[in-house]
Structure formats: C-alpha cells, structure tokens
Amino acid sequence: MSFALGLTGSIGMGKSTTTQMFADEGCALWDADAAVHRLYSEGGAAVKPMGAAFPSAIVGGAVSRDALKQIISNDPAVLRTIESIVHPLVATDRSRFRENATADILVFDIPLLFETGGDMVMDAVVCVSASAEEQKRRVMERGTMSEAQFDQIRAKQMPNDEKCARSDFVIVTDTLDHARAQVQDVVRQIRAGMADA
C-alpha cells in the first residue's frame, strides 16, 4: 500500500518546484493544476459542462484560461460555479491515479488541499512556504496575472500560517538547496515509518 502525501501551499509558494524534488527521490506525482489543464483541453471532460455554463469561455474546442480570467474579473462570484464543475472531475482523475500508481510514496500537489477537504484522505500533508513579499514577487515576475487577479486568488486561499499549522511537515522554499534538503528529510522520515509499520 502506497503512502499518500498531500503537498499544498498558497499561490507562488513553490509547489511545482518542490513536487519535482519529490519525484527526484522516486515518488510518483499527481498535480491538480495539471489535471485541470487536461480537463480544459480539447476533448477534456470539463469542456462540455464549462461550455454550457460559460459559452464564451470555449475557444477552439477547449476552455480558454484567458477568457475565464476575463469572466472572473467581471464577476468574481463565478469562480464558485467554475469550482463546482471542475472539482468533482479533478477528484475522479485523482482517484484513478491513486488506484493505478505503484510507487511507495505518492505526492499529490493540490493548491486547495485544505479548502476542499482533500487533507482528510492523505496519510500526511506537507506545506511549502515562503514570505508574503517573496510570494508576490514570484507571481508578479511570472507575468501571467495582474496584481488584482493575484490579490483575488490569494484572498480565496486559506492563509499561509493556517495551512502550515495544519500540516505535518513545512518546507521553507527560500533557496533550492534548502528546499531539496528538507524534501530528502521528509522522504527519509516517511520511508523509515513505512519500514517500522
């Protein structure tokens, strides 16, 4: 039986980078944002229901993120409707991965892990964390969101301190080397626990 490790953290805190480090240690990865990308792409399971709710969001047979961001900035309340369509489809994708994966540790990169109650079905949770200033700097540097869009997304997320307090492990993503050392330590602890069990 594999060990299910949920990995979460607020926007721009270093989830993708840190999850990749878990892969380097031999863990199998599942990424909620990547699942959403698959669901939104042409032929993806979200295209039909999203098109029914937001016809202007469908461009070239796929859900357009730019169109969605425009729709959300006109009316922030629609994010709820989007979530009610997308989250059940994401949950199905995650269950399918879990049933088929064979690695000893499965890492689930889920931005909204606590917000959606996903922590309940994990064996442990790790939160990635950096300072609020660093977080904003990173997201702005990426250039894919306006400051208003960033503030809106961040306001919807559970505060960083609360996420860290509820997690079994916290990984500080101040430098790559420091984060990698912490990842290796977490993997060591989990494997030691599995060997004892």
Ligand SMILES: CC(C)(COP(=O)(O)OP(=O)(O)OC[C@H]1O[C@@H](n2cnc3c(N)ncnc32)[C@H](O)[C@@H]1O)[C@@H](O)C(=O)NCCC(=O)NCCS
């Ligand atoms: C709002 C959208 C269009 C922005 O797309 P874009 O490509 O610019 O950003 P991306 O998807 O990479 O998201 C960036 C980060 O925003 C945060 N975020 C995304 N959606 C949400 C949400 N509904 N609530 C809180 N935070 C969110 C996550 O930390 C994510 O890592 C897109 O994120 C979306 O369709 N979200 C709804 C689906 C969802 O809830 N996804 C979250 C993972 S299940």
Ligand SMILES: Nc1ncnc2c1ncn2[C@@H]1O[C@H](COP(=O)(O)OP(=O)(O)OP(=O)(O)O)[C@@H](O)[C@H]1O
């Ligand atoms: N340990 C680290 N040390 C230094 N920089 C880091 C570290 N981890 C991540 N970063 C940098 O921070 C930025 C955001 O990282 P990443 O994309 O992994 O975050 P994320 O939490 O997955 O973001 P999002 O929630 O927006 O999907 C990237 O530019 C990345 O290079």
